[in-house]
Amino acid sequence: MLGSSAVGKTSLVRHYVDGIFSEKYLTTLGVKIDKKQLTVKDKQFQFLLWDIEGTDQYAAFQPRYIRGASALILVTDCTRIQTYIDAVDIFKQARQLTDVPIVLVINKTDLNKHWQLEEQTLLDHQHDFIEVIYTSAKTGTSVEQLFQSIGEYFVKHL
């Protein structure tokens, strides 16, 4: 899970793994790994979800953390356009290191203060990702689907 701080990386994992959500923000330091089993079309997957400290001026992007990754989930917050700008940046850095599939997540869709991404900008980047998914860790919208879609990608491509 990559992205700026407070976009909801930890919340997405918590919702997916434990089915819980908390309004209270507790910033992540370093890494926490969660496990989750998933079955797609009779295929068993064991997901190891690396929830990583958000990158910002207090914490730099750590290439080491994505070394062994099979897929990357790049999370943005739909109320803060800056998180999308950061994501494009993180994307560029990650792509230098790996060609694993990347999913772009636009989180917090339950809040209605959306940034106005010009259609074209998103389209320009669309092909960079195997999927662009709008989620809410609060209501759970599309959280399951997010991880499911990664499983489906592997079923199709491996």
Add this chain to the structure above:
Amino acid sequence: MSNIYNESSNNSLEKMALNALDCTVLLRRQSEKFEIIHQIETWSNIVISKISAHKAVINDGCIFLNDFLIDAEMFWAKNQQGVLSSGFWTEQLANGKLMHFEALACVTEQQSLLIINNVQSVFAQQQKTLQIAREALISNEQLAQQVDNTHQYLNEIATNTDDMKKMLATIASTIEHATFGIMLLDKNLKPILQNPINYQLFQVNTKDQGQTETPLDVIFKLMKKQYPEHERIFEAASAWHGELYWLAAPYYVKWLKVSIYPIKGALGDVNHWVFYISDITRIKHLLEHNEQLAHYDSLTKLPNRQLFWNLLEQNCSQQPAFYLLYLDIDNFKFINESYGHAEGDELLITIAQRLQKMLKKEDIICRVGGDEFVILLRNIKEEDAKKHCLAIAQRILRKINEPYEVRHKDRIITTASIGIVHFPTDATDPDLLMKYSDLAAYNAKLTGKSNIKFYSQKLQQKTAQRIALENALREAIVNHEFSIVLQPMMDINTGKIIKAEALVRWLPPNAENNIMPNDFIPLAEDTGLIIPLGKLIFKQVCQCIQQLNQQGHPLTVSVNLSPKQIYDNSLSHFVYQMLNEYNIPPQQIEFEITESSLANDFDLVLATLLQLKKGGVNIAVDDFGTGYSSLAYLKRLPVDSLKIDRSFIKDIENDENDKAIVSAVIVMAHSLKLSVIAEGVENIAQLDFLSKMNCDIIQGYFFSKPLYLNNFISFIKKHNENLT
């Protein structure tokens, strides 16, 4: 020391120390197999599995640590003294409890160790600090975004609504419910509109009923005190952002974040100002919990503006003289936009490091703005102090000019401008020192990138003059105070006048003499006024051509294009619209672009030229020989002719070098099928030589100076009569 980790070591002091540190220590025996030197029974089973009394492997379930082993193995293999950290990670226990660890791979005395620390308390402490910092960061960001959105919206309304009443009504209803203060001012800084929250922000409940200070008074007072160097924003019509500390006696302490933007008309003239004011006291308060965060810039770790201000005041109250250097990165905005913010940040960090390395420890360096640094040079030897200071400033600029490697291994080049003031000679008070140093830096920037300027009173006068000239120029554009003169160009072989260069003259209403282009075009270029001015000139040129055509002289007229005009993407559209309006065939226009404008961004220039060229106009390269455009460049550009710079023609009868260059350029141009124009031809000897070298066209005083249209037409008539 050598065997403290040995199995045999039973030193109880060491054991106690290790226990106190709450760490498990493993000695690597072979790949991924360890000997237990020390362990903390309560938690070591979370990270390691024992395979015998003293042997262990890393616990399978501890995924992070297993991953770190890959790096650790590589590190141990190098067998060089040192430590590699894994960074923090978190394990969740079966009971839901969280534990935080950090692993260190070490090599000491030829031994490979893996130390696993339980970092519970450090983690909690850092998390608290970072939590505050991040919350503040996000609040700040959200605030900036809201202000930004609102400003975009207001700017659109203000520039696109012609009806003033309607505009004010729309703006008033828009800002009514904003969550921060907004003020709309006229161009003389008189408030027109303010929203309710703006009054609340500045409401002070003191017993002193005679409170007469308006919000605007307060802001100006604080700005003057806290950002004296930025007073010129209103003259220079630039945007400004800053944080003001407001001590409203006796109970109120507020931090205000203020953004000021001019709203400009089509000519870049200011019609309105908008102020956005937010109360960031809470954010500031959060940050102040942490001394380090409050006084040091989190990015570069240099003292921030607040601490700098304290330091400057301290230094001003003591006697020793010092120089204050105000350093401003020249193209930081461009770098941020074209390479990305992360790269911009990285650049700032590197710049800060380079600066720090060059200074002595008694010097002070701070980051006082986005891309602005201030340096106090103290303890400079009194003798030749200014010379020493200049030498240091030059060294700083050289260091900054060195290429930067940012993360994608791109090499970025940047430059900076430095303004310098001296305490106590130039000023003794912190406000003035800052104001003057900014003025000097501003002037350094105007003289071109990578410059140094010392403050002087003359400099201040010059700045005032420049601003006056800029205002006059803006009015001149509105009032159409320009006229066109034409300088004929003659075909050497036939003697016919086949072209003319259009040049501009500015005649202010009460002035006796024309102002020559050299005295205002560079200013127009710097301020962006060249765009409306260029359009006005082009329109007047079209009118001239129309008259020439009507009188039976369908000549080609060449018009100069400055770099900013080339980058203006409405250029081509405007040109063809004018040609259409005045019914002029595109072949009758030739654009002259200077060689130096090619150097900036070749691909962009190429795209613009191709677009222009598609419609049928001609293109010439002006001042050829003075820049560094290579043949390779020329081949790729859609160019029709070359103008050899006058500096090569001046001594051409005598100077062997010039002769050689000019004849080589002519041969080369002809091989590329370009026609060659020599400008600045003043005598027959020059003409003879150029004619011998097969130059195609000449232009210069020998033949005719630039003429107003009527004189120009008479000149052609006479010239043609003489020819036949």
